[in-house]
Amino acid sequence: MISKAIKNIKVNGTFYPTFFILVGIPGLEASYNWVFAVVCLCYVLGLLGNFILLIVISASPSLHKPMFIFLSLLASNDILLSTIVVPKLLSIFWFQANQISFDCCVAQIFFVHSFSSFESGLLFGMSFDRYIAICQPLRYESIMTKTFIVKLVSVLPIRAVALISPSIIMIRKFPAFKTNIVPHSYCEHIAIVKLAAADIRINSALGLAVAFTIAGADLMFILVSYCAIFRAVFSLPSKDARLKTFNTCIPHVCVFLSFYGLAIFTFLSHRFGGKRIPPYVHIILADTYLLLPPILNPIIYGVKTKLIRDQVWRALHKNQSPHSK
Numbered sequence: 001m002i003s004k005a006i007k008n009i010k011v012n013g014t015f016y017p018t019f020f021i022l023v024g025i026p027g028l029e030a031s032y033n034w035v036f037a038v039v040c041l042c043y044v045l046g047l048l049g050n051f052i053l054l055i056v057i058s059a060s061p062s063l064h065k066p067m068f069i070f071l072s073l074l075a076s077n078d079i080l081l082s083t084i085v086v087p088k089l090l091s092i093f094w095f096q097a098n099q100i101s102f103d104c105c106v107a108q109i110f111f112v113h114s115f116s117s118f119e120s121g122l123l124f125g126m127s128f129d130r131y132i133a134i135c136q137p138l139r140y141e142s143i144m145t146k147t148f149i150v151k152l153v154s155v156l157p158i159r160a161v162a163l164i165s166p167s168i169i170m171i172r173k174f175p176a177f178k179t180n181i182v183p184h185s186y187c188e189h190i191a192i193v194k195l196a197a198a199d200i201r202i203n204s205a206l207g208l209a210v211a212f213t214i215a216g217a218d219l220m221f222i223l224v225s226y227c228a229i230f231r232a233v234f235s236l237p238s239k240d241a242r243l244k245t246f247n248t249c250i251p252h253v254c255v256f257l258s259f260y261g262l263a264i265f266t267f268l269s270h271r272f273g274g275k276r277i278p279p280y281v282h283i284i285l286a287d288t289y290l291l292l293p294p295i296l297n298p299i300i301y302g303v304k305t306k307l308i309r310d311q312v313w314r315a316l317h318k319n320q321s322p323h324s325k
Helices: 004-006 029-059 067-095 102-135 137-143 144-174 189-193 201-234 237-272 277-302 306-324
Strands: 020-022 097-103
Touching: 020 029, 020 189, 029 067, 029 277, 029 306, 067 144, 067 277, 097 102, 102 137, 102 144, 102 189, 102 201, 102 237, 189 201, 189 306, 201 237, 237 277, 237 306, 277 306
Parallel strands: none
Antiparallel strands: 020 097
């Protein structure tokens, strides 16, 4: 399909495509069956883990607290984010269905970046919750109210749409493209922008500005929050209290590292890696950025958060007890 589509493209001219051809992962075509199996397994595990998290939190009144509200939103966001991309990935690796319409491609860019932005905002909200709980515990109930959470959760998607929409509009305004072959396995913003037969400096600068405005600002606040949190932890007189607080914070730190570590490395390598980093490395990192957090988040929070662990064990014991009689 790809070779047939390439023959129909004006190599030395420009045109406005009605569809794009997603390359997949160049260099790994012979291993697509294995890639399909890995991606499918990651997707299923991510869905299973996040749905379990949602069911446990919604069914347990003791978990209807600000931190677990953020966590349930994070699980929902992970399900949606991976579902935006993974079905198309699987169709590429198994059926070689590389074609995607122009409108679907632009929509995928919008939703991938919107859900990523929303996830970053949720991590910011979770770090703020931990900061108030540990550094200002007496004010926790008065600050982390349902009204505050609703306002914060309402602002996050508005922020995402307001900052990402201009980049999407500019892609649609490009007069022509040099090719419709996308060197990626899904529609990623800068990968599509580089195909345009136009001046892309404004679009590229806007993409950088949006990334630093959203991820940069959220990450900076998270780092400041956790510096204050660890300072407060070290000042606790009791060793047991310090260990208990550390155990509460460890899951959040692991989630932050996995999300922002992959995001920053993918972003920088794709833009500035040039020829020093093979194309398949860019693509694998970008795919991992979307596949790994939905798997890790339920595992990290399920294993390290005692309240969730207790609720899961309780549910399992309740289901098994009638059979044991």
